[in-house]
Amino acid sequence: MPSAPMVLKMEGITKEFYGNPVLKNVSLDVKQGEIHGLVGENGAGKTTLMNILFGMPVIQETGGFSGRILFDGREFLPREPRQAMAAGIGMVHQEFMLIPGFSVTENIKLNREITRENLLSRMFSRKLETLDMPAMAADSRKAIDALAFEGIDEWAPVAGMPVGHKQFVEIAREIDKENVKLLVFDEPTAVLTESEAAILLDALKRLARRGIGILFISHRLDEVLATCDRITVLRDGEVVAEKKAGETTVIELAELMVGRKVDGLRLADEAKPPETGEDVLVVEDLSVNMPGERVRGVSFTVKRGEILGIGGLAGHGKLGIANGIMGLQPASGRVKFLGKEISLNDPLSALKAGLAFVSEDRRNIGLLLDETLEDNLVLAAMQVHGRFLRRVGPFAMRDSGSIRRHALETIKEFDIRTTGPRQVVRRLSGGNQQKVCIARAISLEPKLLLVSEPTRGIDVGAKQKVLEILYRLNREKGLTIIMTSSELVELRRICHRIMIMYDGKIAGILPPDASDAEFGLTMSGEKSTERSGEHETTG
Amino acid sequence: MKVWRKIRESLSSNPMPLVFGILCLFGVVVSGKSWSFLLQEVITRLARNWILVLSLLVPISAGLGLNFSMVLGAMAAQTGIIVMTHLKVPGMLGFLGALTVSFPIAVALGLVAGNIMNRAKGREMIAGMMLGFFMNGVYQLVFLFMVGTVIPMKNPDLMLPQGFGLRNTVELKYMKYALDNLLTVSLSGLVIPVATFVLVGLVCLGLNRLYRTKLGQDFRAVGQDMHVASVAGIDVNKTRLLAVVIATVLASLGQLVFLQNIGTLNTYNSHEQVATFAIASLLLGGATVTRATVGQALAGTFLFHLLFIVSPYAGQRLMGSPQVGEYFRVFVAYGIIAAALVVHAWETHRSVLSAAKRGLPEREADRAG
Numbered sequence: 001m002p003s004a005p006m007v008l009k010m011e012g013i014t015k016e017f018y019g020n021p022v023l024k025n026v027s028l029d030v031k032q033g034e035i036h037g038l039v040g041e042n043g044a045g046k047t048t049l050m051n052i053l054f055g056m057p058v059i060q061e062t063g064g065f066s067g068r069i070l071f072d073g074r075e076f077l078p079r080e081p082r083q084a085m086a087a088g089i090g091m092v093h094q095e096f097m098l099i100p101g102f103s104v105t106e107n108i109k110l111n112r113e114i115t116r117e118n119l120l121s122r123m124f125s126r127k128l129e130t131l132d133m134p135a136m137a138a139d140s141r142k143a144i145d146a147l148a149f150e151g152i153d154e155w156a157p158v159a160g161m162p163v164g165h166k167q168f169v170e171i172a173r174e175i176d177k178e179n180v181k182l183l184v185f186d187e188p189t190a191v192l193t194e195s196e197a198a199i200l201l202d203a204l205k206r207l208a209r210r211g212i213g214i215l216f217i218s219h220r221l222d223e224v225l226a227t228c229d230r231i232t233v234l235r236d237g238e239v240v241a242e243k244k245a246g247e248t249t250v251i252e253l254a255e256l257m258v259g260r261k262v263d264g265l266r267l268a269d270e271a272k273p274p275e276t277g278e279d280v281l282v283v284e285d286l287s288v289n290m291p292g293e294r295v296r297g298v299s300f301t302v303k304r305g306e307i308l309g310i311g312g313l314a315g316h317g318k319l320g321i322a323n324g325i326m327g328l329q330p331a332s333g334r335v336k337f338l339g340k341e342i343s344l345n346d347p348l349s350a351l352k353a354g355l356a357f358v359s360e361d362r363r364n365i366g367l368l369l370d371e372t373l374e375d376n377l378v379l380a381a382m383q384v385h386g387r388f389l390r391r392v393g394p395f396a397m398r399d400s401g402s403i404r405r406h407a408l409e410t411i412k413e414f415d416i417r418t419t420g421p422r423q424v425v426r427r428l429s430g431g432n433q434q435k436v437c438i439a440r441a442i443s444l445e446p447k448l449l450l451v452s453e454p455t456r457g458i459d460v461g462a463k464q465k466v467l468e469i470l471y472r473l474n475r476e477k478g479l480t481i482i483m484t485s486s487e488l489v490e491l492r493r494i495c496h497r498i499m500i501m502y503d504g505k506i507a508g509i510l511p512p513d514a515s516d517a518e519f520g521l522t523m524s525g526e527k528s529t530e531r532s533g534e535h536e537t538t539g
Numbered sequence: 540m541k542v543w544r545k546i547r548e549s550l551s552s553n554p555m556p557l558v559f560g561i562l563c564l565f566g567v568v569v570s571g572k573s574w575s576f577l578l579q580e581v582i583t584r585l586a587r588n589w590i591l592v593l594s595l596l597v598p599i600s601a602g603l604g605l606n607f608s609m610v611l612g613a614m615a616a617q618t619g620i621i622v623m624t625h626l627k628v629p630g631m632l633g634f635l636g637a638l639t640v641s642f643p644i645a646v647a648l649g650l651v652a653g654n655i656m657n658r659a660k661g662r663e664m665i666a667g668m669m670l671g672f673f674m675n676g677v678y679q680l681v682f683l684f685m686v687g688t689v690i691p692m693k694n695p696d697l698m699l700p701q702g703f704g705l706r707n708t709v710e711l712k713y714m715k716y717a718l719d720n721l722l723t724v725s726l727s728g729l730v731i732p733v734a735t736f737v738l739v740g741l742v743c744l745g746l747n748r749l750y751r752t753k754l755g756q757d758f759r760a761v762g763q764d765m766h767v768a769s770v771a772g773i774d775v776n777k778t779r780l781l782a783v784v785i786a787t788v789l790a791s792l793g794q795l796v797f798l799q800n801i802g803t804l805n806t807y808n809s810h811e812q813v814a815t816f817a818i819a820s821l822l823l824g825g826a827t828v829t830r831a832t833v834g835q836a837l838a839g840t841f842l843f844h845l846l847f848i849v850s851p852y853a854g855q856r857l858m859g860s861p862q863v864g865e866y867f868r869v870f871v872a873y874g875i876i877a878a879a880l881v882v883h884a885w886e887t888h889r890s891v892l893s894a895a896k897r898g899l900p901e902r903e904a905d906r907a908g
Contacts, residue, residue, distance in 0.1 A: 099767050127752065
């Protein structure tokens with residue numbers, strides 16, 4: 001649509017955080033009725049760019065930015081979100097901006113409530129006008145219907161809704177704004193099921209036909225390609241390309257994003273587990289009562305020096321296994337590590353035995369977000385093994401020297417992109433946080449490492465790096481690893497054996513080079529041929 | 540079977556009023572006092588205390604928790620009363636005069652408190668409590684030293700013989716029962732201060748209406764999630780400030796009603812326990828740090844004061860000493876606040892944990908479909 005007028009034009013946007021340039025001379029424009037894709041690795045500067053556009057306070061607090069924004073043909077410099085909204089920019093956030101105790105209607109109409117005058121409001125302030133709930137509900141209904149997504153009741157409370165529904169409520173709120181000219185979608189499909197995502201992308205196109213400009217941020221490149229008219233690729237704070245959707249491919253986009261050839265090949269050279277490996281971990285009849293990821297009596301063994309993958313669809317218990325072994329979720333059964341029994345429901349026992357865990361929940365369980373990188377690396381090791389401590393009489397003091405040395409080594413070894421060991425972990429990008437999580441577990445010098453969803457929510461480049469790290473730890477240092485992931489491709493890239501969970505039980509243990517069909521059937525529970533002989537025959 | 544489960548459910552969801560209801564009933568029986576005596580006492584105390592308790596509701600809905608800084612409102616009210624007593628303005632006129640004087644002071648103090656709480660987000664309760672202690676110092680400075688020295692004032696009835704500073708107790712001979720006596724009804728031996736109850740009714744109605752306005756919606760939005768509210772364009776700090784101001788003004792009105800009924804002003808003590816007792820009352824009604832309703836405020840005040848009345852008598856009858864009952868009621872007041880705060884801390888912790896546990900598999904479930 002070359003003739004359509006511009007809704008948004010950002011020119012030469014440059015932004016530094018504490019002397020660290022995150023955006024360098026970025027230019028971007030969105031036309032009326034256009035869906036413009038914005039892709040880039042985590043940490044490429046997408047979020048910062050959107051924060052600038054939306055006038056988030058964090059931008060002014062950290063010294064503002066330079067460059068020019070034209071919105072709807074006028075110079076535009078938002079200092080707070082309210083101004084951006086008033087101008088007609090709607091944002092569908094990555095984290096939900098919904099108030100759980102409010103109903104769908106109240107959320108959609110948040111701060112844009114329909115009100116009626118009353119005596120007091122005429123005397124004092126418009127703030128005292130009475131809410132007109134029926135009118136608000138009617139508007140909300142209209143907005144929800146416009147999305148063609150069924151199953152949302154405008155009176156229902158938001159708390160307890162499925163994630164996908166929340167996402168649609170959020171979108172309904174944005175399109176309910178009459179003056180909205182530009183909608184920003186920050187990874188809207190990340191939490192949706194495939195069918196929901198399809199509905200959403202449809203809705204996006206319908207909105208664009210109404211003349212609204214749409215800025216679409218996503219990690220799913222095929223989606224971007226299928227939905228967008230133009231695509232801008234950000235890398236390390238710079239625009240590296242702007243492509244028409246018809247003139248590029250997923251592979252090209254991925255290459256542009258990462259800036260190097262994506263290695264889609266299998267890392268594992270030898271698929272067979274080490275021949276000599278004895279069973280280091282023996283799990284018998286393990287049941288874990290993890291909400292949503294229940295495990296119902298599984299038995300398996302792990303050989304020294306192998307990477308055991310645990311896969312399966314969500315809700316079938318794959319996440320429960322590691323959490324159960326590590327004592328983080330109520331569990332029963334028997335777990336023997338190196339011949340010694342580990343007492344369940346007691347995290348310290350598992351840690352002391354030489355197990356380390358990188359949780360799937362890195363922001364809540366894995367990291368102390370407001371502590372520095374170096375403290376995050378060594379705290380667990382201090383606690384569990386008393387490392388990095390200096391004894392002074394009866395007191396144990398932190399040994400700053402060895403902590404710093406360890407941190408610097410780790411940063412180099414794991415290629416953590418940071419301003420230094422004293423940087424607060426919250427400020428790192430998702431991929432780098434994940435590296436810190438793994439490094440922290442390695443600081444415990446474990447004999448067995450359990451990693452859950454190591455690549456969740458991080459970008460392509462960081463994924464590759466994380467997988468490489470795990471691979472190296474295994475092949476070079478001989479570390480035994482249990483890796484749980486919902487990305488089958490990744491499991492197949494580095495694991496020796498892959499255990500597929502179905503309905504809380506082991507549906508099968510497959511070699512990584514088993515066919516796609518075989519994996520698919522096992523995961524859907526169609527084929528419960530436990531290829532139980534698998535590791536005996538290979539061993 | 541079904542009935543039993545229902546009882547159990549309501550008990551576990553709202554154990555506070557039930558437990559204390561039973562305790563009250565026990566106290567009533569043991570005290571050996573007549574129903575009419577107890578009823579009269581309760582009516583008097585309800586009229587005296589209800590507005591103070593109701594003043595706590597707005598900050599709770601705005602997410603500021605229990606408003607320990609309501610002491611500031613009480614101080615504003617007492618300033619108004621002292622001025623009117625000094626000017627010897629009688630009756631309703633004096634009451635209205637005190638209201639007029641205390642209103643701007645309450646607004647100003649509310650602004651101070653609100654601003655401080657905006658700077659101490661997440662720690663509003665302890666900040667409010669400390670602010671109360673600090674302002675108590677300022678209050679003493681003004682009325683113990685500045686009156687008669689910096690502030691020219693001569694009134695031997697009110698002031699200490701040394702020529703400056705107010706007396707410890709001030710007889711409110713001009714204002715006593717100013718509101719209560721506006722309209723009272725005698726009903727089979729019970730004296731009911733109808734005018735006061737009408738005022739309470741108006742406050743309740745006002746609060747109920749407030750929750751149905753745009754402002755009330757803002758309070759609730761801010762109270763539930765400041766971040767989301769601010770992204771939606773609600774001025775979070777201003778909304779919270781307004782909540783504290785409204786609370787402080789209501790607290791000052793409540794303290795005026797309280798004092799006109801008591802009839803004497805303990806210049807340096809009357810305000811001190813206002814927050815403790817009002818908060819304990821509200822919590823007894825089943826309110827929590829994050830949720831409170833008008834009904835809970837009304838019921839809780841009833842229970843708290845019934846307990847207050849019967850416990851010395853019950854102590855006398857059971858242990859032969861009213862002191863035991865006295866001890867018990869103070870213990871209840873502080874104990875219940877401590878318990879509520881502990882439960883609050885515990886629930887916050889638990890909800891964070893369960894969100895962490897629940898959030899991820901759910902998200903995942905949606906992704907994989």
